[in-house]
Amino acid sequence: MDNIARLDIAAIRSCLIDTQNNFKKINASLKVKRTPPSDTVIENLIAGYAKIDEYLVNGIDLFAYGNSGLLLELNYIVLYQHSTNSSIEKHSQFEATQSHFYDVRDGGIGQLMDWLALNENTDVWKRSAGIFTNILSQPQLFLEGNHRTGSLIMSYVLMREGYSPFVLSCENAKHFFEPAELSKKRRKKSLVDDFIYLPKQTRKFAKLLRSEQEKRRFLIT
Template identity: 70%
Template sequence: MAKILQLNIDEIRSCLVDTQKNFSKINATLSVQRKPPSDEVINNLIAGYSKINEHLLNGTDLFKMGNSELILELNHIVLYYHSDISVEEDKSQFKATKKHFYDTKNAGIGQLMEWLAFNKNTNIWKKTAGIFTHILSQPQLFLEGNHRTGSLIMSYLLMKEGLSPFVLSYENARHFFEPAELTKKRHKKTLIDEFIHLPKETRKFAKLLKSEDTKKFLLNK
């Protein structure tokens, strides 16, 4: 079993702030312009990375039967952990996302679990990238925040195998957003997308993840 790794939250925050500051340069490289992450988005992401730390310390398996609401919780954290919305709106948003998350007509968490079971012997890079493309492609797993939640889930899976997390940076942003833009237009229930286009984007993400083995984001390298 791989040793339990812990995140260097300060380094992750520094990287995300640097990404925020350089986002105009990042947008200049993208085919589709994106909104730069706000301070709230960064703070929510940091809360999400901290939650991953907690799960790793506790030995929690996010994909164990009965733990799916922990995955749903990660999405809620990246969207609303540091938010000024009312309690009523918070509950309403969570209820709507939960309904979508478990809806089999929307593919939902059930189909993701089936994909993971089918790919249990796939190498960690391709498996992690495949989960991300599954989350991001249509119908998306969450109503909002699929990129951010997907990044956290990828980080969790990589760290369970003793590898570094994925953190969006100025250097990797283009290689992350460009295939992501194509992926979110694909439909996991369409044969040509399922067997041709999504595997192609998965290979791109797997290559990115493998090249991003950045030890500075870990406390116990």
């Protein structure tokens, strides 16, 4: 942790803007079309990357007892950091998310922590990918922003072990969105989904994360 690499925020911004500019091409490759990211979505996501960089520099363990609120903080950032919504709207929406996060049955932070405890010795690729499929599958960890917040949490896990973060790009978008769409249709605590479908999507994400490491273009060395 003492030698943790810093994020190259400028490179992340450049990649996300390029992805935004080429989203028509990306959508042409997808079975389920996605809404192109707005400028606000991109700036919120960049703020999220800056926040995980801060967590890592300060040696903060997102999954330590008592730190679950930091996961909620990431979700708040990707949804509202540069939002024009009123403070009252943001507060009301965040309260609903917080209630869901802690109390939802067969999901929520308790279920995610149980999964992490069972997979603490799994290699970093499957562990970070599994966190993502866990966040996306039903019931999702957050009411909104699961793809974006999940990407940040995956990136945090990878960077803790010296690897590059995951950043959506024109090249990886299809391999990111398609298994993500399938994961969203699956349900935690379902025998078939837990033992067949979710592990299958996790393997796809793990393969994508490993292949992205060859580039290492988002770290300041």
